[in-house]
Amino acid sequence: MFRNQYDTDVVTWSPQGRIHQVEYAMEAVKQGSTAVALKSNTHVVLATLNRADSELTSSLQKIFKVDDHLGIAASGLISDGRSLCKFMRSECLNHRYVYESAMPVTRLVREVADNAQVCTQRSWKRPYGVGLLVAGHDKSGPRLFYCCPSGNYYEYLAHAIGGRSQAARTYLERKHEEYPDASLDGLIGHALQALSASLAEGELTATSCNIAYVGRDQDFKELDEASLQPYIQALRDAEGGDGGGGADGAAPMES
Amino acid sequence: MFAKAPSHSTALGPGCAGPPLANPQQLSSAQASAHERGSHQPSCGAAPFAVDASMLRSTGSQPHKHTQSPYVTGSSVLAITYAGGVMLASDTLASYGSTKRYKSVQRLVKVNDSTVLGAGGEISDLQFILNMLDDLKTEDYCADDGQSLSSQELYSYLSRVMYNRRNKMDPLWNSLIIAGLEGGKPFLGSVNMIGVAFSDDHLATGFGNHLARPLFRKRHRPDMSEEEATALIREALEVCYYRDKQSINKFQIAKVTASEGVSISEPFALPTKWEYKAFVDPTRNAVGVW
Amino acid sequence: MAAPPLQLHTPASIGPASGPGDIKSRPAWSPYDDNGGTCVAVAGSDYCIVAASTRLSTGFSILTRDCSKLFQISEQVYIASAGFQADIRALQKMLQTRNVMYQHIHRKPMSASALAQLLGNNLYYKRFFPYFTWNLCVGLDPEGKGSVYTYDPVGSFERVGYSCQGSGKDLIQPVLDNQLKAASPLVLPSENWMTALPLEQAQDLVRDAFVSAGERDIYTGDCVEILTITTGGVHRETLDLKKD
Numbered sequence: 001m002f003r004n005q006y007d008t009d010v011v012t013w014s015p016q017g018r019i020h021q022v023e024y025a026m027e028a029v030k031q032g033s034t035a036v037a038l039k040s041n042t043h044v045v046l047a048t049l050n051r052a053d054s055e056l057t058s059s060l061q062k063i064f065k066v067d068d069h070l071g072i073a074a075s076g077l078i079s080d081g082r083s084l085c086k087f088m089r090s091e092c093l094n095h096r097y098v099y100e101s102a103m104p105v106t107r108l109v110r111e112v113a114d115n116a117q118v119c120t121q122r123s124w125k126r127p128y129g130v131g132l133l134v135a136g137h138d139k140s141g142p143r144l145f146y147c148c149p150s151g152n153y154y155e156y157l158a159h160a161i162g163g164r165s166q167a168a169r170t171y172l173e174r175k176h177e178e179y180p181d182a183s184l185d186g187l188i189g190h191a192l193q194a195l196s197a198s199l200a201e202g203e204l205t206a207t208s209c210n211i212a213y214v215g216r217d218q219d220f221k222e223l224d225e226a227s228l229q230p231y232i233q234a235l236r237d238a239e240g241g242d243g244g245g246g247a248d249g250a251a252p253m254e255s
Numbered sequence: 256m257f258a259k260a261p262s263h264s265t266a267l268g269p270g271c272a273g274p275p276l277a278n279p280q281q282l283s284s285a286q287a288s289a290h291e292r293g294s295h296q297p298s299c300g301a302a303p304f305a306v307d308a309s310m311l312r313s314t315g316s317q318p319h320k321h322t323q324s325p326y327v328t329g330s331s332v333l334a335i336t337y338a339g340g341v342m343l344a345s346d347t348l349a350s351y352g353s354t355k356r357y358k359s360v361q362r363l364v365k366v367n368d369s370t371v372l373g374a375g376g377e378i379s380d381l382q383f384i385l386n387m388l389d390d391l392k393t394e395d396y397c398a399d400d401g402q403s404l405s406s407q408e409l410y411s412y413l414s415r416v417m418y419n420r421r422n423k424m425d426p427l428w429n430s431l432i433i434a435g436l437e438g439g440k441p442f443l444g445s446v447n448m449i450g451v452a453f454s455d456d457h458l459a460t461g462f463g464n465h466l467a468r469p470l471f472r473k474r475h476r477p478d479m480s481e482e483e484a485t486a487l488i489r490e491a492l493e494v495c496y497y498r499d500k501q502s503i504n505k506f507q508i509a510k511v512t513a514s515e516g517v518s519i520s521e522p523f524a525l526p527t528k529w530e531y532k533a534f535v536d537p538t539r540n541a542v543g544v545w
Numbered sequence: 546m547a548a549p550p551l552q553l554h555t556p557a558s559i560g561p562a563s564g565p566g567d568i569k570s571r572p573a574w575s576p577y578d579d580n581g582g583t584c585v586a587v588a589g590s591d592y593c594i595v596a597a598s599t600r601l602s603t604g605f606s607i608l609t610r611d612c613s614k615l616f617q618i619s620e621q622v623y624i625a626s627a628g629f630q631a632d633i634r635a636l637q638k639m640l641q642t643r644n645v646m647y648q649h650i651h652r653k654p655m656s657a658s659a660l661a662q663l664l665g666n667n668l669y670y671k672r673f674f675p676y677f678t679w680n681l682c683v684g685l686d687p688e689g690k691g692s693v694y695t696y697d698p699v700g701s702f703e704r705v706g707y708s709c710q711g712s713g714k715d716l717i718q719p720v721l722d723n724q725l726k727a728a729s730p731l732v733l734p735s736e737n738w739m740t741a742l743p744l745e746q747a748q749d750l751v752r753d754a755f756v757s758a759g760e761r762d763i764y765t766g767d768c769v770e771i772l773t774i775t776t777g778g779v780h781r782e783t784l785d786l787k788k789d
Binding site for chain 2: 099101104106110138
């Protein structure tokens with residue numbers, strides 16, 4: 001993508017019928033690290049990659065709990081993600097205050113998207129630079145949405161966003177028939193597989209990724225390092241042990 | 256070339272199409288001037304009804320007024336749960352003080368496919384509440400995601416509305432009963448004008464709290480059949496009618512069941528008997544009265 | 546003519562319509578009602594008991610026999626409230642919301658002392674149009690000891706070893722004073738005011754207190770919910786009271 005004379009503000013069309021500023025914002029999502037999400041008939045799983053820029057820093061938090069029934073994974077400008085998260089939390093709290101029930105996922109996603117859309121139509125505003133994978137469970141069952149800076153939102157069975165996410169999407173597409181009936185553990189396994197497919201170098205470890213899930217009778221929950229470890233181990237076994245990995249199936253808990 | 260007639264009357268708002276209103280007749284000049292004055296000239300030659308527009312405008316000297324007392328009011332609403340459903344009943348009277356002013360006002364209203372609202376108290380406030388509920392329903396419809404508010408959510412919403420209005424010292428003068436099915440189970444909730452909200456297996460507003468609920472407490476079971484529930488409700492209505500001055504013998508019964516959804520009966524009358532000795536000669540055994 | 550102050554204890558009633566020249570006369574309705582109910586809490590060295598009756602009344606009528614006055618804020622922290630039920634609900638909802646926000650920020654539930662301060666602040670904030678609620682904030686402190694905070698409707702509060710609030714207060718509080726034998730707060734050096742009573746005896750005392758209050762107080766009856774909070778968890782029991 002190259003600079004041109006039609007990209008100085010968000011309210012100017014290019015002769016090709018494009019809003020370049022909005023497209024740049026969409027590009028910002030790809031600057032972030034990979035975030036993967038997929039759902040079964042009962043659960044939705046979120047998975048993100050943690051890239052610490054240096055040995056001396058911690059990595060950014062990219063998964064946020066919004067309410068008991070809903071959470072998000074962000075990729076791109078995480079500060080924008082935090083601000084949207086704050087908005088979503090207050091919307092959910094308002095809904096609970098008035099109706100004493102969980103906010104329907106579709107309604108919340110619509111609110112977020114409407115918010116993002118305003119920024120694509122005002123000269124003094126900047127579009128959000130973050131993509132959100134919204135995972136929730138409400139009366140209609142498990143739901144998974146992707147909200148992008150353009151103000152569009154899409155519902156998915158499985159999706160991956162962020163840098164190098166194409167590899168993860170390829171994995172997700174190849175296996176998508178298995179998701180609806182998958183168990184929660186199976187779903188997490190798929191999420192990790194997809195995540196590791198998008199890895200540039202090295203291996204997935206319990207510190208380099210985050211997993212969260214929500215589902216029927218299951219509040220939104222982020223796994224800590226210790227409870228993530230067995231899944232990582234299972235992933236290693238599956239990857240390395242195509243020949244004889246099945247033999248030491250009990251190994252995950254030992255490491 | 257004529258301008259296309261609007262699909263609805265702007266005077267009445269969307270959805271109220273009607274030929275005369277959709278295509279207003281040109282006013283004669285005399286009518287037009289009367290129109291401007293805010294009055295209507297009856298064709299019978301009677302004195303015109305006029306609204307003094309200055310009364311409607313809020314002026315600096317007149318304080319903004321809050322409801323201090325109700326004007327047109329409905330009386331008791333009764334509600335019980337039974338096996339697989341809920342049942343509500345009320346008469347159709349709206350009184351103006353002790354005048355039986357409007358005798359065919361429906362005070363049990365279907366809110367959605369699983370919820371009925373019953374209301375006592377100020378009828379205009381009830382209509383305001385129904386408008387708000389209509390707005391909520393429209394929002395649900397526009398979202399087009401197949402989700403609608405459940406009875407419990409509506410109960411919670413109305414309890415906040417009533418409480419907020421009491422906080423503004425401008426209450427909605429009603430006692431409400433919200434009835435429906437919540438996840439297949441019967442649900443009854445009650446909210447009053449100052450925001451006190453609670454739910455129970457049987458409820459009654461107004462005089463019903465004194466006259467019908469003792470009956471309910473004695474006779475109600477959550478596993479009643481529909482026939483038993485109907486019999487109990489009819490008996491309670493009869494008692495309310497005998498002893499509540501502001502009630503009439505014209506009732507409606509509403510039901511919410513899983514199989515049939517919401518149904519509200521046509522108005523009916525109960526057989527009554529006024530030959531009881533206490534009715535014929537009420538002071539016979541009372542000492543010291545005429 | 547100045548408007549007389551709103552009277553807390555006047556139930557909502559339709560008064561005489563005011564004349565045109567009498568705009569400032571007393572409003573014909575009251576924004577307050579007293580729905581009654583009694584709450585008791587006892588703090589022990591390794592437990593905390595909180596109990597509340599479930600009758601909801603207005604005037605001489607019972608609205609419902611089953612309306613809990615206990616509200617869980619987090620695993621081991623509860624508030625118990627008597628008074629005007631609409632205000633109680635508003636207060637509970639507000640605290641609930643604040644607790645969720647607290648957890649989003651701090652990634653832990655509110656402690657009893659944090660909630661105690663928050664409740665006090667919010668009651669005080671509304672002091673010119675008060676929540677007509679009589680509250681107890683109950684939980685375990687960081688050392689696992691029972692903690693009870695007792696309030697007035699406008700936010701004065703104090704940590705105590707036991708307390709009683711609501712319509713049965715006048716009947717129960719003196720008995721608690723007598724039976725729990727707390728050291729006077731005037732004793733110097735200050736003594737531990739926590740009750741030395743073993744858990745079972747304290748539970749019995751609470752049960753007796755409610756049964757007795759139910760005999761004489763028309764706003765206490767139907768049922769009492771008793772929660773026992775220990776580091777092991779929360780145990781809930783209900784005890785039927787007279788329904789008259």
